[in-house]
Each structure stands twice: as C-alpha cells, then as structure tokens.
Amino acid sequence: MISALKILRAGPYISVQDEGRSGWLRSGVSQGGAMDGRALEEGRLLVGNERGLAALEMLGLGGRFEVMGSPLTLALSGASFAAKVEGKAIDPLTSFTLQPGQVLEIGSAKSGNYGTLSISGGIDVKPVLGSRSTHIRAGFGGFEGRLLKRGDVLPIGEAAGQSRGLSLVLEKRLANEKIRIIWGAQASLFDENELQRFIDTKFEVTHEIDRMGACLATDAAPIHSEQGLVAISGAIALGDIQVAGGGRPVVLLADRQPTGGYPRIGTIIAADLADFVQRPAGASVEFCPVSEEEAIKAYHKMHIEQMMLPEQLVRDFGDPYDSHRLLSKNLISGAVGSIRNASDKDRFS
Amino acid sequence: MRPVEAYEHPRLSMVGEALLIVEFGVKLSPDINDIVIAFDHFLQDNPMRGLLESAPMNKSVALRFDPLYVPPQQFRDSVLELVAAFDAATSVAGMKARRWRFPVCYGGEMGPDLAKIADQAFMSEQAVIAAHCSLVQRVFMIGFAPGFLYTGMLPDMFKLPRLPEIKPMVSAGSVSVAICQTVISSTPNPTGWHVIGSTPFRNFDPDRDPPFLIGAGDEIAFYAIDLEQYKDLRQSDQQGMQQIVREEAV
Numbered sequence: 001m002i003s004a005l006k007i008l009r010a011g012p013y014i015s016v017q018d019e020g021r022s023g024w025l026r027s028g029v030s031q032g033g034a035m036d037g038r039a040l041e042e043g044r045l046l047v048g049n050e051r052g053l054a055a056l057e058m059l060g061l062g063g064r065f066e067v068m069g070s071p072l073t074l075a076l077s078g079a080s081f082a083a084k085v086e087g088k089a090i091d092p093l094t095s096f097t098l099q100p101g102q103v104l105e106i107g108s109a110k111s112g113n114y115g116t117l118s119i120s121g122g123i124d125v126k127p128v129l130g131s132r133s134t135h136i137r138a139g140f141g142g143f144e145g146r147l148l149k150r151g152d153v154l155p156i157g158e159a160a161g162q163s164r165g166l167s168l169v170l171e172k173r174l175a176n177e178k179i180r181i182i183w184g185a186q187a188s189l190f191d192e193n194e195l196q197r198f199i200d201t202k203f204e205v206t207h208e209i210d211r212m213g214a215c216l217a218t219d220a221a222p223i224h225s226e227q228g229l230v231a232i233s234g235a236i237a238l239g240d241i242q243v244a245g246g247g248r249p250v251v252l253l254a255d256r257q258p259t260g261g262y263p264r265i266g267t268i269i270a271a272d273l274a275d276f277v278q279r280p281a282g283a284s285v286e287f288c289p290v291s292e293e294e295a296i297k298a299y300h301k302m303h304i305e306q307m308m309l310p311e312q313l314v315r316d317f318g319d320p321y322d323s324h325r326l327l328s329k330n331l332i333s334g335a336v337g338s339i340r341n342a343s344d345k346d347r348f349s
Numbered sequence: 350m351r352p353v354e355a356y357e358h359p360r361l362s363m364v365g366e367a368l369l370i371v372e373f374g375v376k377l378s379p380d381i382n383d384i385v386i387a388f389d390h391f392l393q394d395n396p397m398r399g400l401l402e403s404a405p406m407n408k409s410v411a412l413r414f415d416p417l418y419v420p421p422q423q424f425r426d427s428v429l430e431l432v433a434a435f436d437a438a439t440s441v442a443g444m445k446a447r448r449w450r451f452p453v454c455y456g457g458e459m460g461p462d463l464a465k466i467a468d469q470a471f472m473s474e475q476a477v478i479a480a481h482c483s484l485v486q487r488v489f490m491i492g493f494a495p496g497f498l499y500t501g502m503l504p505d506m507f508k509l510p511r512l513p514e515i516k517p518m519v520s521a522g523s524v525s526v527a528i529c530q531t532v533i534s535s536t537p538n539p540t541g542w543h544v545i546g547s548t549p550f551r552n553f554d555p556d557r558d559p560p561f562l563i564g565a566g567d568e569i570a571f572y573a574i575d576l577e578q579y580k581d582l583r584q585s586d587q588q589g590m591q592q593i594v595r596e597e598a599v
Contacts, residue, residue, distance in 0.1 A: 026564070138495045233493075257493050260493070
C-alpha cells in the first residue's frame with residue numbers, strides 16, 4: 001500500500017533534502033543537499049533506508065505531520081526539537097512507528113537550527129539534476145521546488161525493510177569552541193592586520209541564516225579589503241566566508257550562489273560545517289586557521305565516525321522508558337563523558 | 350602562441366580542502382577564456398582520480414575533488430602533470446564554438462533601464478539595441494544561478510558600473526548589462542546590473558531534456574523581437590524554443 005505524509009501545519013522553512021547534486025557547477029548549480037549531512041546519515045540508519053533517499057529538513061520550527069496509507073517508521077536527528085505523538089514525547093535519534101491517522105507534532109528547536117525528519121522509504125519525489133533536494137531559490141527539485149506548507153501530501157517510497165525500534169547512542173561530541181578555517185586564496189587581498197583582527201574577533205550568528213548563507217555580526221570595526229572589491233568572479237566553495245563591502249562576514253552554504261566576485265577570506269573546514277550551521281542566532285563564533293593537513297585529518301576522522309555509526313545502533317524494545325535501553329544509554333554516554341569531559345554543546349548527543 | 354595576458358604557468362590555489370582553482374590569466378579576456386574552455390575539455394578527455402566535477406569560469410577552471418580518495422597535495426601534482434601535457438595553442442585551435450540566435454524584447458517594461466542608457470549615451474533606444482545586437486557575443490561562463498549566462502564583450506557604450514542599489518528581484522529571462530558584459534537569467538534573481546530587455550528563452554528548464562542548452566565557450570547573436578513576438582514565444586513549447594535559438598557550428 002502506498003504511504004504518504006500529510007502536512008497539517010508547517011514551520012516557515014521545511015524542505016525536502018538529500019545528499020545534494022554533483023556535476024552541475026558548470027551550469028551554475030551548487031551541490032545543495034542537507035545542511036547537516038551527519039544528521040541525514042543518522043536518520044537514514046535509524047529508519048533503515050538505503051543511501052540517497054530524501055528526508056525533511058526543518059529550520060527552527062517543525063510542524064504537524066499525519067501518516068496516511070500504511071504505517072511509517074520515522075526518526076528525528078540533527079538539532080534537538082521537542083516532539084510528541086498523542087501526548088507522548090518522542091526521543092531524538094530513536095526510530096518510532098506511526099499508524100495511519102496518527103499525528104507527529106514537532107515543536108521548536110531546543111538547541112541548534114536544522115532538524116531532520118527521516119522516513120522509511122524516503123520522500124518519493126522525482127529527482128531533478130540527479131537529486132531530490134529542493135533548490136528553494138531557483139524553484140526546482142524536492143516537492144514542487146518549494147518550501148512545504150499546510151495541506152501538502154508527500155508521497156513516501158516503499159521501505160526496504162523493518163527498522164523500527166532503533167536508537168543511536170552517540171558519544172558526546174567534543175565540540176570545538178572555535179570553528180576551524182583554511183585561509184582563502186583571496187586572503188592576500190586583506191592586509192595582515194585585518195586577517196589578525198578576523199581571527200581575534202568574536203562574531204555573533206544573526207537571524208539572517210538560511211540554506212544560502214549565514215550572516216555574522218560584531219561590534220568591532222568591519223573587516224576591510226580595499227583591493228577585494230574589484231575581483232573577477234570565480235567559483236565559491238561550500239563554507240566560504242565572504243567579506244563584502246560592508247565588512248561583515250557571510251558564510252556561504254549549501255544553496256549558495258556557485259560563483260562570485262566578492263573576496264572570501266577563508267573557508268570553514270568540512271569537519272566543522274555541521275557544528276557551524278547548527279549554531280543558532282545569538283551564538284558566538286570565533287574562527288581559528290588550520291593547515292590543510294589538519295583539515296584533511298579532521299575530514300578523515302569525520303568520515304570514519306560516520307562509517308562507525310551502524311556500530312552504535314542499539315535495538316530499542318519499544319517502550320521509551322525501557323530500563324535496558326536507558327541503562328545502555330547512560331552507561332555509554334556516562335563513560336565517554338567522564339573520559340572526554342564533553343562540553344555543554346550536546347546538541348548532537 | 351601564448352596570449353600576452355595569460356600566465357606563463359597557470360596558478361593553482363586551493364579553496365578549502367576540496368576545491369582547486371587553476372587560473373590561466375589575471376584579466377577577463379576571450380583569449381584566456383579560450384584556454385580555460387580548452388583545458389576543461391582536456392580534463393574531460395583525461396579522467397582524474399578523485400575529481401568530482403570541473404567547471405570553466407571566466408579565467409580559471411574550478412576542480413571539485415574528494416580529498417578522502419586523493420590528498421590535496423597528490424591531486425595538485427596530478428593537475429600539474431596535466432597542465433604540463435596540455436598544449437593550449439593546439440587545443441584552442443581545435444575548438445569549435447556553437448552559435449545560438451537569441452531573441453530579446455528590448456526596452457519598456459521588459460527592459461526598464463534601456464531608456465536611461467540611451468540618454469547617457471546621447472543615442473536613441475533603437476541605436477542602443479542595434480549596438481547590443483551588432484556583435485556576436487561569447488559566453489564566458491555560467492554562474493551565480495542555474496543557467497545564468499555571462500557574455501561579452503560589448504562596445505564601450507556599455508562600460509557601465511554596476512548599480513549602487515541591488516534590485517531585490519528581477520524576473521527569469523532578464524537581459525542585463527554592465528562592465529561591457531551581458532548577463533541573462535533563467536530564474537528570478539536579485540541583480541546589480543542594468544536590465545535592458547527580456548528573452549522568452551530559458552537556458553535552464555528542469556523539465557526539458559537537456560535541462561541546459563548553452564555552455565561556456567558558445568557564441569550568441571542577439572536579435573530584437575517585439576512584445577507580441579515575446580508573448581508568442583513564451584507560449585511555444587520548449588522544443589519550439591530550441592528551434593528558435595537553434596545552434597549552428599561556427
């Protein structure tokens with residue numbers, strides 16, 4: 001039987017996303033895809049999907065979702081959102097099954113920005129340019145090329161197998177206080193003082209955050225580049241930090257314009273991108289330059305952690321207050337917490 | 350022979366840990382852009398380990414690769430080997446441009462900034478349109494947004510600075526000029542350029558096969574259509590549209 005997910009109420013910024021598209025940079029299309037790739041992968045494992053299927057991505061606020069057709073297995077990952085079904089709280093990083101007619105209610109983000117709702121079988125929309133990701137600005141991909149709204153009915157693909165009752169028990173992440181960057185090829189357009197000031201400045205994430213980019217603010221004087229404003233357009237990388245005329249940094253993200261002429265002072269390393277995009281408005285950001293070698297080392301570590309994720313799946317016995325599961329969770333996170341002295345940034349735990 | 354503006358040795362620079370830029374010259378020029386496009390073809394004929402995609406830009410080729418499979422230093426070395434094996438002059442001589450006829454409805458609501466440009470140049474709008482259509486334009490690159498074309502170079506009367514204020518949104522198909530270049534959009538976009546017309550043609554249409562028609566290195570000959578023709582053409586299906594902008598090898 002065909003399943004669907006009906007949107008009874010939608011937060012302002014919910015879209016269909018997968019791992020993004022590759023090979024279209026020459027036609028002016030950046031990769032797009034999930035803002036927090038790690039969360040997409042965690043959700044995929046929890047609902048037992050093959051790689052490449054699409055999930056829902058929510059910025060700041062969830063919505064009400066009703067299951068139609070046959071039962072669906074779902075899971076929440078990424079930013080921590082308050083969620084419940086029929087009054088009963090839903091744990092993040094734990095898959096659960098909803099019967100037709102049952103309603104999942106997802107509130108606002110308690111920490112972080114982007115939440116992922118994964119569904120067994122994936123969201124069955126037609127891939128465009130090789131991906132189901134919504135390119136909101138250009139209006140293609142995903143569900144009708146747009147953000148979701150009340151009344152939308154999302155077709156759900158056929159699930160690969162049974163997967164309910166899985167939890168991911170993750171080590172608390174040792175969050176980096178500072179976001180690591182590699183200096184940009186155009187860093188030379190800024191003088192030494194300005195580069196040092198960029199590193200010394202504590203920036204603040206503003207409310208201007210979306211899939212295209214994140215604007216940062218500071219009380220300090222704007223970062224200045226005289227020569228930078230005449231640069232000839234070239235390719236922009238994911239995580240590039242652009243400093244335009246106003247001197248305020250903008251971090252360019254998944255749905256960024258793929259080319260630009262404003263100078264980019266540096267690039268956030270791949271391993272720290274998820275941490276950055278999950279910092280909510282008002283959070284502080286400091287940057288720390290690292291070598292290419294260190295960035296690659298961190299990238300490999302991230303990849304290995306992702307490959308090890310299936311090892312951390314724990315079978316759940318259905319009852320969210322089940323003692324066995326609770327015990328296993330506490331044992332593991334407790335042990336890790338004591339060893340690694342995990343920081344308060346537990347939004348991925 | 351190497352064009353005077355081109356670097357003797359292309360410059361390699363990394364952006365982050367997964368994007369390598371191979372830059373062939375410092376200025377925007379058709380000669381350097383020729384080399385860029387020839388090198389991009391060369392890359393496609395010589396597959397590289399770890400390369401995810403390459404994209405020709407104004408004066409550089411961007412190479413996105415996966416550093417999990419090839420460390421950046423090794424990737425740079427492989428690119429340097431390719432650069433050494435790349436014979437720019439011969440490759441450029443062997444390239445064939447495709448040419449497209451490109452209908453534009455100039456002025457009025459379709460091109461609100463045309464009158465201002467005509468005034469500044471002490472010319473009639475008709476003369477500005479004739480100037481814009483007079484020379485075959487090269488597509489330097491596609492960027493900024495899906496299917497968004499950067500073409501040039503226009504006569505000096507189009508040597509206009511960008512607008513001081515960004516227009517928050519102009520419609521898909523807008524044809525705009527600044528700095529002796531024309532840009533043509535396929536999707537609604539904000540712009541800092543002067544909008545002089547609109548084309549019924551969309552270089553990007555996700556429902557068409559292929560979704561993109563025009564590529565970097567292609568040539569465009571603009572021709573003027575009136576509002577009636579514009580509306581008719583917007584009605585015609587995309588196959589019909591392909592006939593209108595039909596390509597021909599030059």
